Amino acid sequence: MSSSSPVNSYLQLATAGVQMLTPYQPGKPVEELERELGITDSIKLASNENPLGASPLAVEAINKTIHAINYYPDGGGYALCSRLAEKHGVDASQVTLGNGSNDILELVTRAFLTPQHSAVYSEYSFAVYPIVVQAVGATAHVARACQENHASMPLGHDAEALLAQIDDTTRIIFIANPNNPTGTWLTPAQLEDLFRRIDETVIIVLDLAYTEYMDEQIKPPIRQWLQQYPNLLITRTFSKVYALAGLRIGYSLSSPEIADLLNRVRQPFNTNILAQAAALASLDDAEHVTKSVNMNNAGKLFLQKAFTELQLSYLPTMGNFISVNVKQDGMALYQRLLQQGVIVRPVANYAMPEYLRITIGTQQQNERFVETLASCL
Ligand SMILES: Cc1ncc(COP(=O)(O)O)c(C=O)c1O
Known part of the structure; x- marks a missing residue:
């Protein structure tokens, strides 16, 4: 700061949540x-x-689209949302695109959390959850994870401990399945038991960034759960198995009502033209x-x-x-x-x-x- 500046430190001017943040x-x-x-x-x-x-089909799609980068992308991502809706057996109004699934994690906190609210997640869960929660000044309720000597899921999410952290202020619970960095998971039966016991006023963010790598018999029945749980928001990404991490593209599946709320806080052109084209093409490369x-x-x-x-x-x-x-x-x-x-x-x-x-x-x-x-x- 210059000696004539009336500001001692811009840190003091930042919101309380941002002052406490450690950057990723x-x-x-x-x-x-x-x-x-x-x-x-x-x-x-x-x-x-x-x-x-990346898939050769994605690379080809990028080459075919590159001539159009002087134009804004399709802000709603019509083609990609329609294709994703078809893939998951849901309506296109249930799909929200994000600049990576990270973007969706942020949109949901901006749509649902204030400094009067809290979000619940587990110890050892994905590092972005504390950042997006604190950035909006909300409180984090961190649930104890399973002990290191747990028989089957050391350091994994403990469903009972997560439930115990939910109170009247809670608007979001984040569940990473499998979780990063532990790799641990809850089975579909355990998740369902958890969902049933969570009040509908709490948005359940089920982060499925790595779901393609899971064994078939424990992959979540996404379509069925979206029908059963109106408060469920599933996040997915093209950064992992689809190998498009550098392009930044992910999405969520939810009720149309929650998707509408995310779209209200979403930047109009949050996903770029090359990412949309590459993601669409990758879906054809099973x-x-x-x-x-x-x-x-x-x-x-x-x-x-x-x-x-x-x-x-x-x-x-x-x-x-x-x-x-x-x-x-x-x-x-x-x-x-x-x-x-x-x-x-x-x-x-x-x-x-x-x-x-x-x-x-x-x-x-x-x-x-x-x-x-x-x-x-
Ligand atoms: C559990 C989990 N969720 C979400 C993400 C975000 O991925 P992206 O923003 O690239 O979609 C990651 C990335 O490492 C992750 O590990």
């Missing part, structure tokens, strides 16, 4: 790390991206999804076996990542791996200081990671 810490771009470390062949297993890359999921399943088994051989325990996962207990300071080990060009995600910011979260890569990447890990331990 994204991983450094690979190019920057390589420059810093003087290496050229690093692998990034840090942000739960799809290592296979083979690419299957290939990605199969590769993920094989990679998961490979990493689990390797961790067992290294006598490291890991959390059960239904995502394209796995969190492993490295029995030492995760941040220090992360730095050592980094020096060898292997970029993973330390999760001390999630209060899991002895864990590292590893995105499941190609077989070659997984092998390089395991060899490097063994040498760094």
Whole structure:
């Protein structure tokens, strides 16, 4: 501040919620790390991206659309919403597009929360929930997660603990299934039991960013649940199995009434023209999804076996990542791996200081990671 400025600090002028916020810490771009470390062949297993890359159909759609980038996109995303509605067996009025599903998480807080309201989520759940809740000055009610020694779902969501955090001020409950960074999940029966016990005045945000990677028998029956629970808002993304993270596109499915409310706070052109075209085309490439999921399943088994051989325990996962207990300071080990060009995600910011979260890569990447890990331990 200049000495003549009447303002001591702009921090004091920010809203109370924003003053308390810690910004989300994204991983450094690979190019920057390589420059810093003087290496050229690093692998990034840090942000739960799809290592296979986007579907060729998506790339073709982008090439075909690129001539039109001087025009605004279709603000309502008519073609994509219609296709998504068809895919899920719902009406197009139930689909809301977001600049990544992250955007939807923010829209829902802006539509439903004020500083007088609260949102409920679990310990160790996705880092964006506290940010979007605090940004609007609302209160977070954080539910205790299952203990680390829990028989089947260590550090997973505890349905009873979540319910206990709901009170008269609560307008939203966030449930990530599977959750990031733990990879843990609730079964459809457990989720349904939870939904039945949540008052209709509370919006249930069921975050299904990784749902394509789940085993078939525990995939949520989306269409049926949307019919049964008018307070349900399901978020989905093209960033994970569809491999379009850099384009930023996701969506939600809800009742038309909730979709209408989200659309009131949504920027008119929140999803871009290339993202809409690529997302639409990707939906036609079921083979690419299957290939990605199969590769993920094989990679998961490979990493689990390797961790067992290294006598490291890991959390059960239904995502394209796995969190492993490295029995030492995760941040220090992360730095050592980094020096060898292997970029993973330390999760001390999630209060899991002895864990590292590893995105499941190609077989070659997984092998390089395991060899490097063994040498760094
Ligand atoms: C659980 C969960 N939800 C939502 C997102 C947001 O993804 P995007 O904004 O790319 O759709 C992520 C991304 O990592 C996630 O892990």
